[in-house]
Amino acid sequence: MKALLSFLAVLPLGSFLVHPAAPAPKYAVADIPAALREGANAVLRANDEVVTVKSAGRLVHTVHRVVTVLSDAGDDFGRHGEYYYDLESLSYLRGAVYDADGRLLHQLRAAEIHDQGVGGNDLMTDVRIRYADLRQPQTPYTVEFDYETVSDNPLFYPHWQPQEAEGLAVQSASLRVTTPTALPLRYQERQLPAGTAVAHTSTNGQETYEWHLANLPAVDEEEAAPPLATLTPTVAMAPGTFEVQGHKGSAASWQNLGLWSYELNAGRDVLPPATLAKVQALVRDAPDARARAQRVYEMLQGTTRYISVQLGLGGWQTFPASSVASNGYGDCKALSNYTVALLKTAGVPACVALVKAGPDEPDIRADFPSTQFNHVIVCVPPAKGDRADTLWLECTSQTNAFGYMGSFTGNRHALLLTPEGGKLVATPRYGTAENRQVRRLDLFLDATGSATATARTLRIGQEQDLYAALLHELGPAEQKKYVTDHLRLSTFTLTKLSLAAAPAGPLPGVVEHLALALPGFAPPSGKRVFINPNLLSRLPALPAQVGERQSDLWLDHASLHADTVRLHLPTGFHPETLPAPIQLSTAYGTYASQYATLPDGTIQYIRRLELKRGHLPKTAYAGYLDFRRKISVADKTQVVLLKTES
Structure with a gap:
């Protein structure tokens, strides 16, 4: 035995080490059809998404994504970030980058994945982001990312739109959704290529829906074009019934969705006695409802400030009005709820409304009831028999003019939250006479x-x-x-x-x-x-x-x-x-x-x-x-x- 060990000791170490073979090249740029490279800044080589609805209160979303960056204009695709928070966890984020010939350049290491909070002086949030940057100094190169999220907030089903930017071609993309038969998928298809159809199968109490896309050339950026969301193939998804932290609801109609949100916030409009007395004194000699509403709005602007609150269910459930009265701040939900309580005290009935805000945001899909909103405002309907127009109030601004929505929330739909449920209505329209x-x-x-x-x-x-x-x-x-x-x-x-x-x-x-x-x-x-x-x-x-x-x-x-x-x-x-x-x-x-x-x-x-x-x-x-x-x-x-x- 000693002789054998002596013999082994004199042999070169390399005689016994087995060098792992380099991974076989994949995702070579040459394999991309020429028609897809033409006019493209990047090509989506693969985008395979799997959505698994576990229950009315949980879903899992896994993604495998491969993008070849062809030019510096496509460099943003070389990095990827995923948000997560109390109701949505990120199971993993993995990545790799390849050269033009498909050879592996680098495997993403755990130490290279950055994790940081999202916030500022005007934000209270549990939202964090985990992101990785695999951009290379020279193009072309290919990045590959895999990640999985587990959501306990199934109000938001993933939105499938593989062609998410101008200049991005799509070589292959797929979506598979599995859901219990008792929780059928609600979906809406838009701009799918001719001949593309959902494959729907049922097995052992589970429903499976599958879509596939291939060989979509890049979309050019054109002057005065519709939003990209209306131009490229999209499948919007939403639950029928859902549950968030024990709060059950339905999104099958705007009425049902609005009722869930209304009931989630019911009873949070109680004001302290001092605030009640202040409002009553403020409006005592006001000549009409509009004048009372204006005085209340000016009081709001002078005594509160905006902060954003995104803490678990706080993304949907407001701070009590008493909290805003005591602290002098709140997010859009809290300030709007507080304003409705003030108006009620002033004898002016009002309700909060959900809206998709932003000067460049397209309007919601009015024909597809689902959670599409990012902001809350206040609506004051005219009193019965009153010929005055509906009044709208932006409650997060200390400088906004009374009753003015502007480019942030005007010219779009909003969902009123009433005791009878949600009512989809139009916000003010601003045309040539107004602008x-x-x-x-x-x-x-x-x-x-x-x-x-x-x-x-x-x-x-x-x-x-x-x-x-x-x-x-x-x-x-x-x-x-x-x-x-x-x-x-x-x-x-x-x-x-x-x-x-x-x-x-x-x-x-x-x-x-x-x-x-x-x-x-x-x-x-x-x-x-x-x-x-x-x-x-x-x-x-x-x-x-x-x-x-x-x-x-x-x-x-x-x-x-x-x-x-x-x-x-x-x-x-x-x-x-x-x-x-x-x-x-x-x-x-x-x-x-x-x-x-x-x-x-x-x-x-x-x-x-x-x-x-x-x-x-x-x-x-x-x-x-x-x-x-x-x-x-x-x-x-x-x-x-x-x-x-x-």
Whole structure:
């Protein structure tokens, strides 16, 4: 035995070590069909999702996802993060990255997975995120991620939309859902390719649903296109019945879903005696319900602040109104519930409403009852026999105008929560009559071609939303920087800027005053000066359509812009020619401009542009492109001034 050990000792160690073979290459870029690489920033090689409904109160979601990043524009696909919280745990997150030939470059290690809380000064949450970054310095490369979540909040079924971004092609994707027969799956299909159908089977008290997608070319980003959520294949899913921490409910109808949320928060509207007395004194001499509601709203804005609360069931169940009264803060649910309690004390019936908020958020699927909301507001229906409009209140803002929803929650659906259940209704619609910009500009030209200008701009409705944020959230220096950065002028100095709230009216407004120095604005060319009086309101043309238009034309913002410009001439100059009037009338809007010489020699330019809201077929895009081109040409029209012979 000793002899054998001595013999082994003199042999090279490598004679006995078995080197593991390198993993066989997979996901080589060359294996992607050329048609899928064309115009793509990344290709989804595989996206296999399995949803297992364990009970009315639990579901498991597993995902295997492989993405080949083809260019720097697709680099975001090289990293992945998953949120988790008290009611949804993350079982695991694994990953690997491969080179262009499919060779394994790196296996994700546990130490490379970052885990951190999500929050800030205005957030109370148990939400965390676990994420990994496998981006590479050079493209192409391929990342592979596997993860599993276990949810005890089955209000939210996963939303299957493999083609989640422009520039992403899909080579293969699948979805399999297994659920007990007693808990049938509710689903809605949209934009599935022709011939794609769900495979539904039943075995041993279990229902299985399967979908498969393959070889979807990348979707180009197009001007004035519908939200991507409406363009690419999607399966939305929702429960029929569900249970969250012992609270059972149904999502089979808006009425049922709203009733669950209403009952979850019932009895949380009790106010302290001191608050009751304060409200009663506040509204004692108010002439009507609207005046009482306004006083209550102003009290809310002056005594509370917003924080976000996402703690377990707290994502749905509000703090009691007494808590807000004592602490002076709450999230959108708590502040809205508190406001309803205040209004009730003031003799103004109201209810909370769920809404999908955000200036760029598409409206909910009104024909598919399910949890699609992210915000809570207050609705004050008109009293019986009252001809006044329904009143809506945003309770999280200390500066929002009374009764104004704006681009954050206007022009969409909301779900009222009433004792009878949910009622789906429309929030205020803002069109050209409401969204207005009215500008008066005076342009003073000197004999050398330099100029100064002063302008007063009144913005109302959704046209003022951005400027209201500038007014209330930024200081003067930041306001000036923002406006300077967004003026489309070649050489100028912003010498004055002021923003102020417009006088009270049916809709909020912001008044902007500015002054500009414009050196070398219109230098003489011989005896003539060529000048464009449209200094601040030029609408650029759109880029020409490359290839065939793929999506419908969505014009989601309606507005009316009215400009009056007065051009003050230096001594010795007069207009040689004035442009002819222009009038355009289309399905997309109207445009008109005209010039005139006033008795004092000033040249007046009047411009009016109305843009309509509408969803039109893709064949309408060519006309819209032409409309924008003609506006751009008209907005560049020049006045020719002639210097008088001395």
